[in-house]
Amino acid sequence: xxxxxxxxxxxxxxxxxxxxxxxxxxxxxxxxxxxxxxxxxxxxxxxxxxxxxxxxxxxxxxxxxxxxxxxxxxxxxxxxxxxxxxxxxxxxxxxxxxxxxxxxxxxxxxxxxxxxxxxxxxxxxxxxxxxxxxxxxxxxxxxxxxxxxxxxxxxxxxxxxxxxxxxxxxxxxxxxxxxxxxxxxxxxxxxxxxxxxxxxxxxxxxxxxxxxxxxxxxxxxxxxxxxxxxxxxxxxxxxxxxxxxxxxxxxxxxxxxxxxxxxxxxxxxxxxxxxxxxxxxxxxxxxxxxxxxxxxxxxxxxxxxxxxxxxxxxxxxxxxxxxxxxxxxxxxxxxxxxxxxxxxxxxxxxxxxxxxxxxxxxxxxxxxxxxxxxxxxxxxxxxxxxxxxxxxxxxxxxxxxxxxx
Numbered sequence: 001x002x003x004x005x006x007x008x009x010x011x012x013x014x015x016x017x018x019x020x021x022x023x024x025x026x027x028x029x030x031x032x033x034x035x036x037x038x039x040x041x042x043x044x045x046x047x048x049x050x051x052x053x054x055x056x057x058x059x060x061x062x063x064x065x066x067x068x069x070x071x072x073x074x075x076x077x078x079x080x081x082x083x084x085x086x087x088x089x090x091x092x093x094x095x096x097x098x099x100x101x102x103x104x105x106x107x108x109x110x111x112x113x114x115x116x117x118x119x120x121x122x123x124x125x126x127x128x129x130x131x132x133x134x135x136x137x138x139x140x141x142x143x144x145x146x147x148x149x150x151x152x153x154x155x156x157x158x159x160x161x162x163x164x165x166x167x168x169x170x171x172x173x174x175x176x177x178x179x180x181x182x183x184x185x186x187x188x189x190x191x192x193x194x195x196x197x198x199x200x201x202x203x204x205x206x207x208x209x210x211x212x213x214x215x216x217x218x219x220x221x222x223x224x225x226x227x228x229x230x231x232x233x234x235x236x237x238x239x240x241x242x243x244x245x246x247x248x249x250x251x252x253x254x255x256x257x258x259x260x261x262x263x264x265x266x267x268x269x270x271x272x273x274x275x276x277x278x279x280x281x282x283x284x285x286x287x288x289x290x291x292x293x294x295x296x297x298x299x300x301x302x303x304x305x306x307x308x309x310x311x312x313x314x315x316x317x318x319x320x321x322x323x324x325x326x327x328x329x330x331x332x333x334x335x336x337x338x339x340x341x342x343x344x345x346x347x348x349x350x351x352x353x354x355x356x357x358x359x360x361x362x363x364x365x366x367x368x369x370x371x372x373x374x375x376x377x378x379x380x381x382x383x384x385x386x387x388x389x390x391x392x393x394x395x396x397x398x399x400x401x402x403x404x405x
Contacts, residue, residue, distance in 0.1 A: 113265060170210055
């Protein structure tokens with residue numbers, strides 16, 4: 001057998017079977033930039049770009065990166081929009097003010113995780129849920145019956161500007177200064193290059209940054225022009241288009257989980273380490289009853305391995321006993337070590353001794369189970385309270401023992 005591989009999608013100048021997959025409004029740029037894609041929410045998401053993944057990580061940590069991501073916004077609107085949200089999300093969102101966002105977790109009736117994402121309140125009776133990969137639209141339609149609420153797809157595409165200079169790019173890209181304070185998890189609208197967009201002070205990197213959402217139904221909408229405008233605004237600040245592989249390194253360090261791979265329907269939010277987001281004393285929500293007797297043992301943790309890059313799907317062992325598997329992994333230039341998110345078979349394995357992890361070269365190396373996030377527990381970096389710039393080596397100097405694919 002050969003070494004580890006992964007399946008990604010390339011873009012070809014030819015017709016053929018291509019149904020059910022949506023392209024970004026920025027797709028032509030990615031194709032010219034040599035991107036390769038995965039399919040996420042039925043959308044092509046560029047996991048790689050021309051820039052090396054380790055240099056992309058350095059850009060993200062030291063200046064600013066532009067990322068085209070595949071989350072899908074779904075609109076919830078109408079007189080019963082709030083009642084619907086309190087039925088469907090595993091927390092009371094009554095206190096969420098217009099112009100603010102919060103983490104939104106969806107559960108199945110048995111307490112298993114269906115999906116997660118960011119819930120934004122755009123107006124008293126209007127929300128957007130920016131979902132990770134999962135069957136959310138159909139779930140919303142099914143559970144909106146009997147309520148005065150409209151579930152719709154605004155056809156919006158999400159991209160992210162992340163890194164220490166992200167807010168400088170924001171100020172340069174907006175046609176006029178934002179009139180309200182735009183703090184962490186804030187939501188607002190703005191005009192960029194003559195186009196109206198929705199903005200949120202969120203991201204998938206735990207760096208300071210923002211996300212911008214296209215509004216295709218607005219007059220003058222032009223996706224490629226918006227992309228060029230952001231790049232022009234960011235040029236003085238060193239902006240570079242980076243692949244999701246670069247973002248993946250940082251989100252592993254930050255303990256930001258990916259739905260379906262790091263967590264899924266087989267585990268409760270407590271087992272995924274998300275118990276802090278569950279409010280059992282609020283309104284009833286789907287899955288709440290099952291959580292009363294749910295196992296509180298946490299199965300999802302971090303891992304560091306100085307000798308190799310853990311293999312996604314690779315085994316985790318303790319003195320010959322299988323204790324878990326790797327669900328996400330990368331080489332961290334910051335630590336000079338492999339980093340991973342792992343799923344233990346049993347919460348008691350957290351105390352296991354002599355842990356080894358299977359790495360990309362096929363060998364098993366000593367590793368240490370660590371807490372998530374690996375640093376910045378109080379989220380001072382994305383809040384803009386910690387503005388220090390870490391020393392990150394360039395890709396050619398990073399001691400990655402296994403080259404990137």
